[in-house]
Structures are given as structure tokens and as C-alpha cells.
Amino acid sequence: MEKAKISAYQLFTLLLLFELGSALVYTLANGAKQDAWMAVLMAMVGGFCLFFIHYRLYCYYPNLPPMEYMQMLLGPVLGKIIAFLFILYFMYVAATILRGFGEMLVISAYPATPIFFINALFILVIIYTVYKGIEVLSRTSEVLFFVVSLLAVSIFLLIILSGNINMDNLKPVFEEGVSPIIKTVFTDTLYFPFGQMIIFTMILPYVNERKKVKRTGLLAIGMSGFVLALITAMNISVLGIDRTTRSPFPFLTTIQMIELAGFLERLDVYFILLVTLTAFVKLSVFFYVTVLSVSHLFHVKHPSHLAYPLGMVVLFLSMAVASNWTEYNQEWFKVEYVYIDPLFQVILPIFLLIVAFFKNRKKAV
Amino acid sequence: MNRKWFFLLLLTINAFLLSGCWSKRELTDLSIVSAYALDLNEEGQYVATVQIVNPGSVAGGLQGGGGQSLAPIIVYSVTGDNLSDMDARITKTLSRTPYYAHTNLIIISDELAKEKGLLPILDELERDSEFRTSTTTIIIAKDTKAQNLIRTLTDMEKLPSLQLNKTLETAEKNLGENVTRHVHDVVNDILSTGKEPVITGFTLNGDPEQGKKMESLQLAELEVFPQADGLAVFKNGKLINWIHGETARGTLWVRNEIKMTITSINWKKEKKAIAYKVMRQKTKVSATITNGIPKISISTRAEGDIAEVKVPINLTDVHVIENIEKELEKDIKNEIEKAVRHAQKDKSDIFGFGEVVHRTDPKVWKKIEKEWDNSTFAELEVDVKVDALIRRTGLRNNSLHTTLKKEGE
Structure with missing residues (x-):
């Protein structure tokens, strides 16, 4: 275990930017149509529940990272297998996020640049951050939180001032009842982005203010859920439901619609900045946890030594993960949300919690 | 030492990669x-x-x-x-x-x-x-x-x-x-x-x-x-x-897309005697549904000034202004109704009435969506309510025609 400490506020900024990263880019809760913003809020409540699961486990083992207590709970063999599966999962998700980021840049701004170069440059920065450790990453996120807030507030103001918002687009509410919203929450929005906070079980042991973890976590999830719901509602109210679902990056299209005073227009760079900064935090956290998990499982003394080789793996995995944009999207909707995410984000943590509950009860008796 | 060289190499590579001239x-x-x-x-x-x-x-x-x-x-x-x-x-x-x-x-x-x-x-x-x-x-x-x-x-x-x-x-x-x-x-x-x-x-x-x-x-x-x-x-x-013309403007009234316009009304045999400049307007379209049959109500509120008067008329009298407002309301209403009838004949819902029905009652909309353009819209009952308000009369109170008429008396 790395000897590092982060504060509750740093955890807050990390978690918030983590949740926003790459979720800003895509259409969230497509299945709920114009009620998508409600689906996001519902998924946020689901996110609270998931956080409580992680938090209970953390309360049982406040000093141990999951890779270690898994082995204590399930025995060395099964524990190691599960821990290894988790590492594969983290690495796979890190690669998909990297790929998604690269695809976004190529589609929206760099049509002639090969995606490999964009991904390589991005992963290089992230390798360097992870090499420096969690403290550096947390402090970076503190600074970025300020920048992202400033960007987000100004972009919201610009969207409102440009007069593009048409609330009628959000109506009718509950067109098909509540069932499609709930279905969307459990097949889609709960896992991305909220469920991905499973990764923070690895970060929680570093927090030096134990008592504040619960409050901070809930606050960060609540705030990110609120911001994402706001952005979703804004996209739909500006673009209408049809164009929101047909755009790969609806927020980009919403920002492109801004036209103020005849010269404030073509603010695409706002979107790219916002996405790059938040995606940087998200991918750094994912990659850091991957590196850390590997070092815990295989008892590598200096986790930072793993940053370069694993970074190369993530980079090449990101290139191999899909052969085109359509395939990439299909993988999310047909594989990740259906099989992988529920397993790693919901089922396994609940299973671990149940085992931990019984083991610790025995001890108490 | 080795590390330093590696770092320097990295920086040099970045200088080439980050200069942003890939597809310049x-x-x-x-x-x-x-x-x-x-x-x-x-x-x-x-x-x-x-x-x-x-x-x-x-x-x-x-x-x-x-x-x-x-x-x-x-x-x-x-x-x-x-x-x-x-x-x-x-x-x-x-x-x-x-x-x-x-x-x-x-x-x-x-x-x-x-x-x-x-x-x-x-x-x-x-x-x-x-x-x-x-x-x-x-x-x-x-x-x-x-x-x-x-x-x-x-x-x-x-x-x-x-x-x-x-x-x-x-x-x-x-x-x-x-x-x-x-x-x-x-x-x-x-x-x-x-x-x-x-x-x-x-x-x-x-x-x-x-x-x-x-x-x-x-x-x-x-x-x-x-x-x-x-x-x-x-x-x-x-x-x-x-x-064209009034039908086009009537259409834009319903779509709430009129920014400024001039409407003229007849006054006692004189054609287009009073011109009214609409400075701002707000049109709301709403739907009520009874027994699965939608009915549309359009309500327009226009605000503006008197732009021109060709007849002797007492513009200092509130009652006269009210009468002019009534005439204006009739005129605008006429224009809107004409536009609606025209669109119904074309069987093309250019006003977005269907969207209003959809927002009001999604279940009813689902049933009538397919036949909307060809039958429901064409036979739709549309109720128009216009509220025209004259706020000011420009840089003169009474017209020169009023003075001329008095002299002639």
C-alpha cells in the first residue's frame, strides 16, 4: 500500500469529476426519451444505494484495499481469481474510456488525425500522473474542479442567454408511464456513470478523514447526478428528443447551437475542454486503480513501475477493443450494460458484503 | 543521468506531436x-x-x-x-x-x-x-x-x-x-x-x-x-x-414568429385607414380534448402603436382607442383564421398543432397520429382569440385630418 493521504475535499473533487467525465459526452438514458433527466436522477438514487454497499465494506475493512479483503473473505484461491477478474474489468473499462475519448475527438475536431496518436498522447499524460501517485492526482483534481466549475457555469449561462431552450421539448412528461424510465435506469444509466464508482473502493482507504467519507461520497454523487440531469434536460430542451438521440455527442450539438450577439458562436472548444479535463480525471483514476490492483495482487513493491507497461497495454487494448464506432457503441449496450457491469458493479459487491457481514458477526459473537 | 536524457527525449517528441499542425x-x-x-x-x-x-x-x-x-x-x-x-x-x-x-x-x-x-x-x-x-x-x-x-x-x-x-x-x-x-x-x-x-x-x-x-x-x-x-x-x-401576403403572416402569427409588423384596418368606408404597428406579440396554442377529439385554441396578445391615420378621428378619447382595438382584433383574427383554413385545405400542419396535442394528451395522440394530417387536422375545430393593445399614438396626439375637419365644419 502506497503511503499517501488525501483529504475528504480531494475525494469530493475526484469523485465528482470522475462521474462527469465521459458521461458529459454521450446521450444518457436514451430509452426514457424526454424523461431522460428523471432517469438520471433515479439512477443517482441507485448510485446512493451502491455507494452504501461500498461504504459498508469500507467500514468493515477501513485500512485494507479490496484486493486484500477479497482474499480474506473468500479464501486465497477464489479471492485471487475474483481480484484478477476485477483487474481485467478495470483495465477493459479504462481502455473503452480511452477509445471513446479518442473517437469523440476524431469525430468532432480532428477528422484527419489517426486515433492512435490521440490515444497515445492522452495515455502518456495519464501514465505520468499515475506514476506520480494518488496525491498528485488528487491535487490536480482540486485545481481542475475549479476550472471545470467555471467552464460549466459559463456554458450554462451562455445556453440560457442564447434563448435556445424550449421547455415544450420536455413534454409530455411520463408519455409511456414510469416503466420505461425504470427499465432504462436498470439497463443503462445506473451502470454508466454511477456504478463505475466501484473503482473508489480502492481509493477510500487513502482518505485521512474517515468520518467525512460517507457525507462526501453522497454529496459528490448527488451533485454529479444533478449536473448530469441538468445537462440531459438542457440537451433535450434545446435539440428536441429526436436530435438528442440521433447525436453521438448531444452536448456538443447543444453548444454549437449557441449564438449570442452575433459573434459568440462556434464554442465547440468549450465542449472539448470540458470533456478533456473530466475524462482526464476519470481515466487517471481508472488507470491508477488498475495499476494499484495489479501491484496488490502480485505483490509488486513499487506500483509506479507498472505505470508504463500497463499504460501500453491499455493503449493497445483501446485500439483493439472495437473495429469501428458502431461496434464500440454496440459493445456498451449489448455486452457491458447487460453482462459485465451488473456483475462487477452490483452482484459481486453485494456478495462480498453478505460474506463480510456473516464473517464479522461470527467474530463479534 | 539516464532518466534525464529519457525525459529530454520525451519533451522533444512532444514538441513535434503537440504543435497542432497535423491536418493544417x-x-x-x-x-x-x-x-x-x-x-x-x-x-x-x-x-x-x-x-x-x-x-x-x-x-x-x-x-x-x-x-x-x-x-x-x-x-x-x-x-x-x-x-x-x-x-x-x-x-x-x-x-x-x-x-x-x-x-x-x-x-x-x-x-x-x-x-x-x-x-x-x-x-x-x-x-x-x-x-x-x-x-x-x-x-x-x-x-x-x-x-x-x-x-x-x-x-x-x-x-x-x-x-x-x-x-x-x-x-x-x-x-x-x-x-x-x-x-x-x-x-x-x-x-x-x-x-x-x-x-x-x-x-x-x-x-x-x-x-x-x-x-x-x-x-x-x-x-x-x-x-x-x-x-x-x-x-x-x-x-x-x-x-403569400396575409395568409403567410397569419401562419407566422400562429407559429409565434411575428417580430414586428404593420396591420391596417378600414374605418368608415376609408380603406386601410388606420395603420397599427405591432411592436411585440405572444401567441399561445393550447389543445383541449373531449371524447378523444382535439380542439385547438389560439390566443394572441399583440402590443403596439398607432403608426398612421388617414381619417379624422379623436385619438385622445379612450373609447375611440378601444374601438380601434376591437377592429384590429377582428382583423388579426380574420388573418389567422384564413391561414388556418388554408393549411387545413392543404392538409399540412404547419402550425405544430399535432405537437400541442401530443404534449397535452400523449395517449389520444397515439391513436390519431397516423391519420392526423389527412383527416383529423383538416377537420380540426380551431378557436382564435386575439387581444390587441394600443399603447401609444406616436409623436402627435390627434391627426392633422382632425384639425382639417374642424376647420371645414
């Missing part, structure tokens, strides 16, 4: 397309015409003179079956890569809009990251080829695309019979089952062959000039009819 394009290698026109030829193929800014001529104005000898635009045409193909093929005649990010006008010929409709061309405009669907205006060339509009030189603005755009904007702001439609508005309206688009038409007065010559601009009164003319009504993406 120099200004001298670009031809900036300011407008794009689409026609249909006899074989049913598309003819695309691009209007390119002539850099030498437009910038020449700064140095004084020089600009007059060269045309401010260069126009090329190409024939093809889809837009991307034509964009590629046009480079056979261009020395510089066409750049579409500044294209702020797309002209479509009425022939093309009638026969093929807008649907086949909209996808490329949306998908291409260079085109800006939110700032590109779309207009229909009425009774002329779209390429004629694009190559006609104009006097006020050097760039014809700018002239057309600004003309449209001015007419929209002052007259209220035309409306600026960006590509994304049209896409939204076409896709909605409860709304159809209207797009402004432009005609060309005079001989198109003369319009492309620089000499034609040396006259005080141009012989060839474009003019905004009517609104094109669409159904299922195809142009089906044109509306």
Missing part, C-alpha cells in the same frame, strides 16, 4: 464557400452550384478601388447523385479545397423541393462536421433556378449570400411575412409527426444572364435583383403549395 490547412489553400445551391436537371440528377468568395475582390475594398473590376464571387456548378459526391467532384474545377464552415445560405430550387423533397439532402448537411446546421439558412428558389439566385450580383452587400440573408432578416423583422429557417429548424419540423416546415421563397426579377455581369451593378435601379416572396408549405418533406 492554410487560408491560401481554401476556397470559402458562402452559399450552396441545389437544382434538378432533366435527367433527375442534382446540380450543385457553389458560390465562392473571391478573396482578391472582397479584400480590395480596403485599399480603395480595385474591387470593382473583379466580381466578388466565383461560381461553379457540378452534376451528381448525392451531395458528398458532388462536393468531391467540384474540386476538378477548383484550385483550392472548398471549405463549407462559412456557408450560411442553402438555396433549393422549387422543382427539386417538389419532386424529390428535402429529405434526400438533409442527412449530409447534418452529418458533415463542417456545415453548421444552426447558422445555415435554407431558402427556396421560387419560379427560377437556384443557381440563378446564387450567381446574381447584388449592390448593397458585395456577397449575394449576405444580401439574401440580410434581406430575409430585415423582412422578417419589419414585415413578418417571411421567416429565417436554419437547417436544424427544418430537420426538427420534418421529423415531428405533428408539425410541418415552412420555408421562405426568393424569386429573381429580371434576366438571370444579365445579373451575373459586373456592369449590371452600375445602374441606380438594378434590372436584376432577388426578392423574398412567400412561404413554401411542405408536407412529408415535399413542397406542396405557396402562401
Whole structure:
């Protein structure tokens, strides 16, 4: 275990930017149509529940990272297998996020640049951050939180001032009842982005203010859920439901619609900045946890030594993960949300919690 | 030591990679397309015409003179079956890569809009990251080829695309019979089952062959000039009819797109005796549904001033003002009802009544959605309520006609 400490506020900024990263880019809760913003809020409540699961486990083992207590709970063999599966999962998700980021840049701004170069440059920065450790990453996120807030507030103001918002687009509410919203929450929005906070079980042991973890976590999830719901509602109210679902990056299209005073227009760079900064935090956290998990499982003394080789793996995995944009999207909707995410984000943590509950009860008796 | 060298190497590599000149394009290698026109030829193929800014001529104005000898635009045409193909093929005649990010006008010929409709061309405009669907205006060339509009030189603005755009904007702001439609508005309206688009038409007065010559601009009164003319009504993406004058304005009243306009009413046998300038208005459309049958109510609230009076009338009397308001309300109501009847005859829901019904009662909408345009909308009961308010009477209280009449008595 790395000897590092982060504060509750740093955890807050990390978690918030983590949740926003790459979720800003895509259409969230497509299945709920114009009620998508409600689906996001519902998924946020689901996110609270998931956080409580992680938090209970953390309360049982406040000093141990999951890779270690898994082995204590399930025995060395099964524990190691599960821990290894988790590492594969983290690495796979890190690669998909990297790929998604690269695809976004190529589609929206760099049509002639090969995606490999964009991904390589991005992963290089992230390798360097992870090499420096969690403290550096947390402090970076503190600074970025300020920048992202400033960007987000100004972009919201610009969207409102440009007069593009048409609330009628959000109506009718509950067109098909509540069932499609709930279905969307459990097949889609709960896992991305909220469920991905499973990764923070690895970060929680570093927090030096134990008592504040619960409050901070809930606050960060609540705030990110609120911001994402706001952005979703804004996209739909500006673009209408049809164009929101047909755009790969609806927020980009919403920002492109801004036209103020005849010269404030073509603010695409706002979107790219916002996405790059938040995606940087998200991918750094994912990659850091991957590196850390590997070092815990295989008892590598200096986790930072793993940053370069694993970074190369993530980079090449990101290139191999899909052969085109359509395939990439299909993988999310047909594989990740259906099989992988529920397993790693919901089922396994609940299973671990149940085992931990019984083991610790025995001890108490 | 080793580490230091490695770090230095990394920095050097970054210097090459981060300098941002991967797919750089120099200004001298670009031809900036300011407008794009689409026609249909006899074989049913598309003819695309691009209007390119002539850099030498437009910038020449700064140095004084020089600009007059060269045309401010260069126009090329190409024939093809889809837009991307034509964009590629046009480079056979261009020395510089066409750049579409500044294209702020797309002209479509009425022939093309009638026969093929807008649907086949909209996808490329949306998908291409260079085109800006939110700032590109779309207009229909009425009774002329779209390429004629694009190559006609104009006097006020050097760039014809700018002239057309600004003309449209001015007419929209002052007259209220035309409306600026960006590509994304049209896409939204076409896709909605409860709304159809209207797009402004432009005609060309005079001989198109003369319009492309620089000499034609040396006259005080141009012989060839474009003019905004009517609104094109669409159904299922195809142009089906044109509306003009009061019907067009009535349509825009319902769509809540009137910015400013002049309405004149008759007063005691004198035709168009009192002119009323609408300064601002708000129109709300709502639906009530009884037994599964929707009914639409339109409520308009207009605010404005008296702009002109041709009859002796006492404008200092509140009761007179109230009477004028009543007459105005009747007049505007008439206009709106006329527009609604016209659209119902065309069976094209250009007001978005269907969307209102959808928002009000999604379940009923689901049942009537399929037959909306052809039967439900055509037989829809529409109730119009107009509230016209006269706020001020301008720089004179009573008209000179009032004084004249008193002297005559």
C-alpha cells in the first residue's frame, strides 16, 4: 500500500469529476426519451444505494484495499481469481474510456488525425500522473474542479442567454408511464456513470478523514447526478428528443447551437475542454486503480513501475477493443450494460458484503 | 543521468506531436464557400452550384478601388447523385479545397423541393462536421433556378449570400411575412409527426444572364435583383403549395414568429385607414380534448402603436382607442383564421398543432397520429382569440385630418 493521504475535499473533487467525465459526452438514458433527466436522477438514487454497499465494506475493512479483503473473505484461491477478474474489468473499462475519448475527438475536431496518436498522447499524460501517485492526482483534481466549475457555469449561462431552450421539448412528461424510465435506469444509466464508482473502493482507504467519507461520497454523487440531469434536460430542451438521440455527442450539438450577439458562436472548444479535463480525471483514476490492483495482487513493491507497461497495454487494448464506432457503441449496450457491469458493479459487491457481514458477526459473537 | 536524457527525449517528441499542425490547412489553400445551391436537371440528377468568395475582390475594398473590376464571387456548378459526391467532384474545377464552415445560405430550387423533397439532402448537411446546421439558412428558389439566385450580383452587400440573408432578416423583422429557417429548424419540423416546415421563397426579377455581369451593378435601379416572396408549405418533406401576403403572416402569427409588423384596418368606408404597428406579440396554442377529439385554441396578445391615420378621428378619447382595438382584433383574427383554413385545405400542419396535442394528451395522440394530417387536422375545430393593445399614438396626439375637419365644419 502506497503511503499517501488525501483529504475528504480531494475525494469530493475526484469523485465528482470522475462521474462527469465521459458521461458529459454521450446521450444518457436514451430509452426514457424526454424523461431522460428523471432517469438520471433515479439512477443517482441507485448510485446512493451502491455507494452504501461500498461504504459498508469500507467500514468493515477501513485500512485494507479490496484486493486484500477479497482474499480474506473468500479464501486465497477464489479471492485471487475474483481480484484478477476485477483487474481485467478495470483495465477493459479504462481502455473503452480511452477509445471513446479518442473517437469523440476524431469525430468532432480532428477528422484527419489517426486515433492512435490521440490515444497515445492522452495515455502518456495519464501514465505520468499515475506514476506520480494518488496525491498528485488528487491535487490536480482540486485545481481542475475549479476550472471545470467555471467552464460549466459559463456554458450554462451562455445556453440560457442564447434563448435556445424550449421547455415544450420536455413534454409530455411520463408519455409511456414510469416503466420505461425504470427499465432504462436498470439497463443503462445506473451502470454508466454511477456504478463505475466501484473503482473508489480502492481509493477510500487513502482518505485521512474517515468520518467525512460517507457525507462526501453522497454529496459528490448527488451533485454529479444533478449536473448530469441538468445537462440531459438542457440537451433535450434545446435539440428536441429526436436530435438528442440521433447525436453521438448531444452536448456538443447543444453548444454549437449557441449564438449570442452575433459573434459568440462556434464554442465547440468549450465542449472539448470540458470533456478533456473530466475524462482526464476519470481515466487517471481508472488507470491508477488498475495499476494499484495489479501491484496488490502480485505483490509488486513499487506500483509506479507498472505505470508504463500497463499504460501500453491499455493503449493497445483501446485500439483493439472495437473495429469501428458502431461496434464500440454496440459493445456498451449489448455486452457491458447487460453482462459485465451488473456483475462487477452490483452482484459481486453485494456478495462480498453478505460474506463480510456473516464473517464479522461470527467474530463479534 | 539516464532518466534525464529519457525525459529530454520525451519533451522533444512532444514538441513535434503537440504543435497542432497535423491536418493544417492554410487560408491560401481554401476556397470559402458562402452559399450552396441545389437544382434538378432533366435527367433527375442534382446540380450543385457553389458560390465562392473571391478573396482578391472582397479584400480590395480596403485599399480603395480595385474591387470593382473583379466580381466578388466565383461560381461553379457540378452534376451528381448525392451531395458528398458532388462536393468531391467540384474540386476538378477548383484550385483550392472548398471549405463549407462559412456557408450560411442553402438555396433549393422549387422543382427539386417538389419532386424529390428535402429529405434526400438533409442527412449530409447534418452529418458533415463542417456545415453548421444552426447558422445555415435554407431558402427556396421560387419560379427560377437556384443557381440563378446564387450567381446574381447584388449592390448593397458585395456577397449575394449576405444580401439574401440580410434581406430575409430585415423582412422578417419589419414585415413578418417571411421567416429565417436554419437547417436544424427544418430537420426538427420534418421529423415531428405533428408539425410541418415552412420555408421562405426568393424569386429573381429580371434576366438571370444579365445579373451575373459586373456592369449590371452600375445602374441606380438594378434590372436584376432577388426578392423574398412567400412561404413554401411542405408536407412529408415535399413542397406542396405557396402562401403569400396575409395568409403567410397569419401562419407566422400562429407559429409565434411575428417580430414586428404593420396591420391596417378600414374605418368608415376609408380603406386601410388606420395603420397599427405591432411592436411585440405572444401567441399561445393550447389543445383541449373531449371524447378523444382535439380542439385547438389560439390566443394572441399583440402590443403596439398607432403608426398612421388617414381619417379624422379623436385619438385622445379612450373609447375611440378601444374601438380601434376591437377592429384590429377582428382583423388579426380574420388573418389567422384564413391561414388556418388554408393549411387545413392543404392538409399540412404547419402550425405544430399535432405537437400541442401530443404534449397535452400523449395517449389520444397515439391513436390519431397516423391519420392526423389527412383527416383529423383538416377537420380540426380551431378557436382564435386575439387581444390587441394600443399603447401609444406616436409623436402627435390627434391627426392633422382632425384639425382639417374642424376647420371645414
